Amino acid sequence: MEVKFKESRNKLNELSGKEWIKFTKTWFIHRPLPRENAKLLHPAAFPESLVKEFVEFFTKRGQLVLDPFLGTGSTLIACIESNRCGIGVEVVKKWADIAEKRVENIIAQKRGSEHLLKTMGLQPERLLIKVIHGDSRNLSKIWQENGFPLVDYCITSPPYWNQLKRNYMRQKGRAEKGLATKYSEDPNDVGNIDDYDGFLKALKVVFNEVYKVTKNRGYLTVITNNVFFNGKIYPLAFDTVRILSEEPYLWVPKDEKIWLQDDKPLLPLGVFTAWVGNRAHQYCLIFRKEE
Numbered sequence: 399m400e401v402k403f404k405e406s407r408n409k410l411n412e413l414s415g416k417e418w419i420k421f422t423k424t425w426f427i428h429r430p431l432p433r434e435n436a437k438l439l440h441p442a443a444f445p446e447s448l449v450k451e452f453v454e455f456f457t458k459r460g461q462l463v464l465d466p467f468l469g470t471g472s473t474l475i476a477c478i479e480s481n482r483c484g485i486g487v488e489v490v491k492k493w494a495d496i497a498e499k500r501v502e503n504i505i506a507q508k509r510g511s512e513h514l515l516k517t518m519g520l521q522p523e524r525l526l527i528k529v530i531h532g533d534s535r536n537l538s539k540i541w542q543e544n545g546f547p548l549v550d551y552c553i554t555s556p557p558y559w560n561q562l563k564r565n566y567m568r569q570k571g572r573a574e575k576g577l578a579t580k581y582s583e584d585p586n587d588v589g590n591i592d593d594y595d596g597f598l599k600a601l602k603v604v605f606n607e608v609y610k611v612t613k614n615r616g617y618l619t620v621i622t623n624n625v626f627f628n629g630k631i632y633p634l635a636f637d638t639v640r641i642l643s644e645e646p647y648l649w650v651p652k653d654e655k656i657w658l659q660d661d662k663p664l665l666p667l668g669v670f671t672a673w674v675g676n677r678a679h680q681y682c683l684i685f686r687k688e689e
């Protein structure tokens with residue numbers, strides 16, 4: 399069924415009615431292409447092809463996207479590829495530097511095609527793309543100091559509590575390949591907070607700050623998961639919905655889209671003894687600022 403919207407009626411994005419409806423399905427399977435080296439260095443990067451789909455649903459060209467847990471910069475790559483502006487904040491210098499390099503490379507590639515546009519008499523768009531090395535618990539201060547405009551959309555994947563610090567099985571494989579096995583030793587990295595409630599409080603502070611720098615009616619997508627630790631599930635995804643929808647700076651929960659990872663290898667967890675799930679999905683939680 400082809401649903402036609404007049405362009406002026408589409409307040410949110412530049413998709414056709416058909417594309418819009420397709421994206422509103424609450425689950426999806428996404429099989430990203432194999433990762434390049436710079437991304438492999440980060441133990442928890444998300445695919446930019448996935449971020450791009452969200453960015454293209456929740457913004458129009460030229461609008462501003464924020465990622466307060468930037469990592470190696472997937473969100474900014476997705477922004478450049480879809481002609482959106484983007485600002486990313488990353489507390490660990492090593493990741494911020496990799497993000498900066500990846501952004502420079504993609505922009506340089508784009509400059510090559512700009513020359514072609516100019517010969518065709520077209521003016522290439524100039525996008526604000528910025529990597530900030532800093533702590534997202536100070537976002538509003540960072541915005542003030544840099545004179546950044548308010549954000550149209552935020553998409554991010556916070557640390558899954560201190561999961562990576564503890565994930566020895568995964569560490570072993572990565573360490574053998576000479577790859578990083580945890581985010582950092584940085585005390586400002588919220589992934590280093592061992593107390594679960596303390597971690598949730600730190601997350602709430604970051605998303606309060608995101609709220610302050612976001613336009614009214616702007617959307618937020620948080621990619622996260624529940625975490626299995628010490629024989630039980632810590633419902634991080636569900637707690638994220640709960641804490642973000644609490645005052646002050648209440649984000650209105652709108653939905654979840656479930657990312658099904660059907661390319662994830664199954665591990666022999668608890669076989670013949672007990673239930674331990676092979677978690678092969680993640681939650682993309684959707685919120686909106688409604689004042």
Ligand SMILES: C[S@@+](CC[C@H](N)C(=O)[O-])C[C@H]1O[C@@H](n2cnc3c(N)ncnc32)[C@H](O)[C@@H]1O
Nearest residue numbers: 443444467469470472488489533534557587588
């Ligand atoms: C799950 S990773 C994000 C990965 C990213 N989506 C990517 O594709 O590379 C979370 C990131 O948040 C960063 N982080 C943790 N605490 C932070 C803070 N207080 N401010 C900014 N970044 C922080 C970590 O260093 C880590 O790189």
